[in-house]
Amino acid sequence: MQAHLKRVVTDWFLCGMFLATFLAWLFPHFGASGGSMHAEYVINIGVFVVFFLHGINLSSEQFRHGLKNWRLHLMVQGFTFVVFPLLWWLGNSVLGSHVPALLMLGFLYLCALPSTISSSVALTGSAGGNVPAAILNASLSSVLGIFLTPWLVSLVVGNGSDGIDLGATLLDLCAMLLLPLVLGQLLRPWLGRFFARHKRYTNVMDKVVILLLVYAAFCNSMISGLWQQQGGSVLLTAVLGSALLLALILWLTTRSARLLRFSQADEIAAVFCASKKSLAAGAPMAALIFGAHPGLGLILLPIMIYHPLQLIVCSIMAEHYANRPAPLAKEAPLVSAR
Template identity: 40%
Template sequence: MLKKLKIDSFVIAIVVSIILAYFFPQLAASSSPMPMGLISSIGISFIFFFYGLSLNSEAIKNGLKNWKLHLAVQSSTFVLFPLLILPFYPFFKDSDYELLWLAFLFMAALPSTVSSSVVMVSMAKGNLPAAIFNASISGIIGIVLTPLWMMPFISQTDVAFDFSSIYIQLITEILIPLILGLLLRKFFGAWAQRHKRQLSLFDKFVILLIIYKSFVQSFEDEIFSSVSVLEMGVMVILVLLLFYIVYSLTGWFGKLLNLNHADRITNQFCGTKKSLVHGTVFSEALFGQTTIIGIVLLPLMFYHAFQILIISVIATKKGKENIAKA
């Protein structure tokens, strides 16, 4: 329950950040002397540096044996999700809703979460080592696959993108800090494990900072004037529909692959999650030169809130059922 409360408080903090961006934009306004772009870039680098330090190499080594489960989880995360969004592209291409479609594709192409996936699998009595493996490896795979899914479509929008700077930012802010963290695990890995809670709070602070900055820019340029309350409502319904479709399909694939009960739980819980941390960071790299990040992050923020709420209810129920069977 405490874990759930902690995650719910982060969702509230996101809402507060957006409200602050609307009423108190001074820190991140275009006229502000505060170098918010530089601060967020440094914060992103530290997130991935600490991520590299914290990776559980033993869990990754042991997890490699359960290849069917890992293939199912990563296929759901990086193939199933985008393929559910792609067929609708012709209906939105060159329309007023193309940017909203792009926002859904961006969410669909993201890696799975780390902490919440592991916590929920643990609550439901699923395969915990496999959850740790898949959550950890997903972030690394996403550094390569998420931009690959996005590039063909963002190049066709009316917004000007400098792809060379995107790749440079991905390498300098994400890839190099991650590799550096992995190389220094031997010396600072134990320190990172001891300070997991503090590092998690640091991650969330940086994410809130980026969300604040992104929404200040979007409000400043009146980006949201093009999105009505009705469209917001439709977006929420579509996010919920997407979640339940993927949750049902991952359950069906688990049975098709003859996964045991614990593996099926891990497959459904890890295969349906999307990472707000990676989403916020990747949006900075992919859309940082523009003012559309606020809209791009909207479906992801809705999904983040709903995935936590729905999966925690399911995890609690499954955990009780497994205890009763034992």
């Protein structure tokens, strides 16, 4: 357990999220909308480049190879875009009146997000799971999320002047996320090998853009006075809610995979892909869905907490799966010699 915690604490990206929120407290005007950083332009360019790199690095051959196991795919996408939102609906029905509205919106946004790609595939591989199926489901989830995430949010907050402009939001998401993804796939035959050799640097670019988004979101929240109005109980509620959600979804996905009689390799892929939520997609999409909303920092808080929690817990589970002994072959019945 200590080794897994140490890995998270020493992760520069997770430390960077704490630093980004601290810098937003010190220098809120620099990163806010209209500030000297010109966040609205810098982030848009960064998001476009990041999703272009995702398209370059996405292997269509592995994607096609994973198409066969349709029951696994239905389970993963069903949990990602149906079960998660239903759990939010149940939680909101029971606890909605006791939780700040913006934080509850943040939990809705967390539940509507697609799965991760990199961590889902990496953990599935280290645990001995079905990697092609993990690649397909995580990639498919990211594409579906461009359309389903804003639609799910609009079902609650409304569509139009009182909520989000769903049509305009979908156009923005297609222009900023889907278009560069498609361009990356089209250019993969020529540029794929080059970017594969430098994948370490493209992963850094991905994380830097997320940190800029977090910083800008918290800058706008600081200037609006939102954090001054909220007490420490909001942070505690976000931590407890994220931990409870993760524990519940891991139990549900594990039980469902076993009820469906998946092989251990398929169970690993199902559990790790269906329980994950993507901060890499969530931060850019939030900027496009909610714009310069002063409460964006609070809306992003649940996914910022859920992200490191899922890495810690699922890395422990991956080690457990990897060390699980193979089932013993049934011994042949003894036949007495006559």
